[in-house]
Amino acid sequence: MNTEEFKANLDAIATECLAVRVRMLSRVVTKIYDEELRPLHLKASQMNILVAAAKMGVARPVALCELLHLDVSTLSRNVERMRQRGWLEVVPEAEDARAQPFRLTAEGRTLLQQAVPRWKEAQEKTRRMLGDGVVNLLGKTFKQLQRAKTAS
Amino acid sequence: MNTEEFKANLDAIATECLAVRVRMLSRVVTKIYDEELRPLHLKASQMNILVAAAKMGVARPVALCELLHLDVSTLSRNVERMRQRGWLEVVPEAEDARAQPFRLTAEGRTLLQQAVPRWKEAQEKTRRMLGDGVVNLLGKTFKQLQRAKTAS
DNA sequence: TGTAAGTAATTGTATATGCAATAATACCAA
DNA sequence: TTGGTATTATTGCATATACAATTACTTACA
Structure with a gap:
């Protein structure tokens, strides 16, 4: 060459690199949620897991990992940290x-309830930043990736 | 409540959570590039930095960090790792x-040249997975975020 | 039924990421 | 000029992330 x-x-x-783009987007968006959730000593990545666990009732690691890719x-250690804090129980x-x-746990549930208004704020900030076009397409892509995973 | x-x-x-979506997308896409680049012992995150440095000629950390958010x-330590491998020099x-x-360095340049065909393969895989709509919108968002940063 | 293959989770290792605090240097204003 | 403020980078600390290897258990099949 x-x-x-x-x-x-x-x-x-x-x-054009798509990896650069999605990784940067992830950093920018994660920061917005992390800042909003910081007073609760909760991070966006941890909230993801709490929400999924709450929705599932009893969550099996493999199932949750397939859902979230x-x-x-990774999940094993994240759960361990959250378990030590009393948010989750095996x-x-x-x-x-x-x-x-x-x-x-009950504490985990309380934490999640406290996180809701802060999540709404971060979500709205992010929505404004990205615009509806990106938000909608991200939604479609998200569902598509989840289908792709469960189908395989 | x-x-x-x-x-x-x-x-x-x-x-609806946008953090969940962009983070998952980042994991999925990063994996595609990482797998393709693995034979070169290079990761997508490292390639990002190599490319930016190559484009800038001499890269100042603060400038690069603003560009990539x-x-x-983080950059400090990533550069240190790549410096130890002989890909970059201060x-x-x-x-x-x-x-x-x-x-x-010359080695860094050689590595980057070797990475080009692999990058093209990963890029094409990802493009097919996401579809042109998402790809184009991601491009716009990317430029918008870079503007937002340099403007502030 | 007993072994081989498969599955679930953890652990070792490495990188990526960001915040807070610090150190060194530069800049500015009285 | 000097004293305070701003900037640049590094370091301590914590979390997130994934791959490879391992352990423990289950399932299938011969």
């Missing part, structure tokens, strides 16, 4: 001794 | 003794 070609490729990567080892599972399903 | 209300809020968060402390800066501008 000669210098000219290389420069052209660099330009293409710099201006999250590595099980529930005994008779049917499969390998499973370590978990659910919200 | 009563139980009904809380459940409705949980549903809203689970189905990256914390300076260049002396006479005008401001605080500055630690850096640039690609």
